[in-house]
Amino acid sequence: MRALTVVPMQKQSLLVEDVPDPNVGPGELLVDGISLGICGTDRDIAQGNYGWLPPGKSRMVLGHESLGRVKTVPAGSKFAPGDLVVGIVRRPDPVPCGACARGQWDMCRNGLYVERGIKEIDGYGSTAWVVREDFAVTLDPALEKVGVLLEPMTVVAKAWDQIEKINNRAWFDPRTVLVTGAGPIGLLAALLGQQRGLDVHVLDRVRGGIKDELVTALGGTFHTGTTAAAAAAIRPDIVIEATGAPAVALQAMEIDNPGVITCLTGVTTPGIDTEVDVGGLNRNIVLGNTLVFGSVNANRHHYEQGAQALAEADVSWLERLITRRLPLEKAIEAFDPGGSDIKVVIDLA
Template identity: 50%
Template structure:
């Protein structure tokens, strides 16, 4: 079968290779991969910045944003041939910590987890794979190819779950949410904010193209330009860029009792910051700043629900490029107006 692989740590080492069909030992459910989404993590792995091959192997099959079609599944698994599924990315550590032991490997406490297509276990940019039923989340046929958005949406479903959990520490009636970054993660954050009835504001440097229109179609306000120009004391902030200067800015100037979720992973970098003033504001206003990454099964299920409730045409607008697996180099190109690129491996759902 075909598989898109890299040699971790080596730039420009992505290569389409032939691998053996997956062994039944890998799982009782056989899945034919329909599509995989391409994100910044994939681009960084392909450029050699990080990534870890499975033990004893030199190459890693990439791709963690998956959509597949069940080929065969055991009786009683809850899955049948033809079902669309998304695979959970993170696997618990071999000697589960307290979080992994209860299915919350997204909150792993010892760092010994593995992640498909990222860390220590092959991803889904291959014609087929196997998994156990509890590692697969069913996707309604009505979502079709849009189901490839479930994995990134799961990350935001978790973020919103935690935001709301923190908010319940006291009487909390949020009205406004500021999202920084209008990439796939930021737009999905905005979608879930709109679904919660909040006044949505999205800030991004891009001033034209599909991003402003997608935000407006949510009923939100798009701020094109530096986030410093946004005059808003938001009740909720979802920082989705990881840009240190943006992170530093959104930590202050929020509404009293605000919750700030940092969902973008930063590269090392220093910025000048008045920590004393920030600390004073956080303490006196009862603000909370927390980080969030990855997702567990319940967040995937919540993501499916959010996408099913969304306007299908709006979701279609997020997928700006679909190319066959053989043209993977085209999918990772950075083009103006891009939001989400998708690699197609099999016939897409109707």
């Protein structure tokens, strides 16, 4: 079969090549790959900045944003050939820690988890792949063109799940959400805000174009400028930071609005000096009973929440998030910067 492979921590190692067909073990589904989403994590791995090789292997199949169609199932399976499925990315650590033992491997405490296409296990970037039944999630058949968006959707499904759990600490009646960043994560976060009936505001660098149009189509308001200025104008109850830009993340944390909950989902680059008024930041957080927390990855519950959210969304709106599609043989082009891209997808079929 054909696959997109890489050597983690080695620059310019991306290849589309022949690899052995997968071996199907007990309790595993054999899946024909349909499509693969490319995100910042994949680009970091391709640039040699991140990733871990599977033990005993010289290369790793890249890709964690999967979509495929079930080809074969084990006896007694709840799945059937033809089912549309997505593979979960993270696997619990073998110890396991308390969180992993309770199905919350996204909250792993000891770092011994593995992740498909990222950390110590092959990913989904191949024309066929296998996955254990308990790490596969079915999708509505109507989502065949957009189901590859499930993995990024799980990131924001978890963020919203955590926000709503935090809501229960005291009376909270949120009306307004500010999302910083109009990439896939930011736009999907805005979609979930719209599905919750909130007044949605999205901040990005440039007005006009597809991102502005997608926010407007949700009934939201598109902003440019600084996070501080947008927050001062709308006084958000919830902030979801999805850029990973240090200055934007800092301004999100500095928002002075009593009770505001700020969720950081963007991964910042370390080593960038930023001036911080620690005293002012601490004062706002303490006196405002505000909360700032980080969120990454997702567990099965969030995949199920994400699948439901996709099923309830306007498929034509979701299709517009995918701004570029490439065949597998041209997959390396997906790693070239595309200024107007939102989501780049590789067609595996």
